[in-house]
Amino acid sequence: MSENSLPIAIVAAAGFIEQSLTNTQKTLIAAGLPYHVITPEGALVQGWHEEAWGHHFMADKKLADVISADYCGLILLDGPNSADSLTENAHAKRLVKAAMDSAKPVLAINDAIRLLIAAEVAAGRRIAAPQALQSDLTRDGAEPVDSESLVTDGALVTATAEAAGPVRLEAFLALIASGSVPQAA
Numbered sequence: 706m707s708e709n710s711l712p713i714a715i716v717a718a719a720g721f722i723e724q725s726l727t728n729t730q731k732t733l734i735a736a737g738l739p740y741h742v743i744t745p746e747g748a749l750v751q752g753w754h755e756e757a758w759g760h761h762f763m764a765d766k767k768l769a770d771v772i773s774a775d776y777c778g779l780i781l782l783d784g785p786n787s788a789d790s791l792t793e794n795a796h797a798k799r800l801v802k803a804a805m806d807s808a809k810p811v812l813a814i815n816d817a818i819r820l821l822i823a824a825e826v827a828a829g830r831r832i833a834a835p836q837a838l839q840s841d842l843t844r845d846g847a848e849p850v851d852s853e854s855l856v857t858d859g860a861l862v863t864a865t866a867e868a869a870g871p872v873r874l875e876a877f878l879a880l881i882a883s884g885s886v887p888q889a890a
Contacts, residue, residue: 711777712739713881716768716797716817719744720786723752723759725814725870729780732874738881741765741776745794753784768796773803778810778881781817783866788816792823802826808860810880812873815866818842831856833863 715729726742733740744750747767752759773779779801781791791797801824804811813821818834819841821827828846833856839849850856855864855873860880864873 710739711775712741713778713780714771714776714800715740715742715780715782716791716800717742717744717750717782717784718787718790718794718797719751720753720758720790721750721782721784722787722815722866723754723762725783726752726762728870729782729874732871732878736878738878741771743768743771743800745769745790745797753786768794768800771796771800773800773807773809776804776809778877779804779812780877781811781813781820783814783816785816788819791817791820798824805861810860810862810877812862812864812877814864814873818863821847821861821863830861831858832861833865835865 713733717726742762742764743766744764745768747764749761750764751761797820801820805826815835818832818838822841822845827842831848831850832842833854834842834849842849853865855876857876862873862877
């Protein structure tokens with residue numbers, strides 16, 4: 706990636722899986738890739754750690770203030786509380802739809818896959834999904850794949866919590882690095 710590359714957007718709301726963010730940040734920092742943490746409020750956002758609320762993390766941007774064109778790709782973090790909030794957020798849905806419409810790489814992890822449904826971009830795609838989301842995806846015209854999978858469909862990478870963490874990020878970063886996106890199946 707060149708010095709002038711656009712940053713990667715990491716989208717989360719309160720209750721995201723803390724380890725998902727910290728592992729992603731470590732990988733992006735080690736690779737020298739710029740990123741912004743984007744939240745509904747654009748302020749501190751609290752993570753979820755195991756069975757309780759976790760640490761607060763600083764956000765870089767507010768969802769209402771960003772557009773897809775400012776980013777080379779989008780990471781939607783795991784976490785049921787975060788997904789609940791983001792699926793009700795018009796700015797989150799707008800950002801996801803714009804990224805998908807322009808074939809920017811998007812990584813949706815586990816519960817965040819619900820945002821693909823809310824943004825109405827799941828239809829016609831193969832999507833790795835937990836069992837609880839498979840009927841919703843089928844209803845919306847997507848093809849859900851085994852819940853322990855990692856699936857790349859064009860510019861979309863989906864993975865469940867069971868799928869290996871580093872592998873899902875590697876698949877996403879490979880799309881970013883290639884500068885071109887394979888056609889969806």
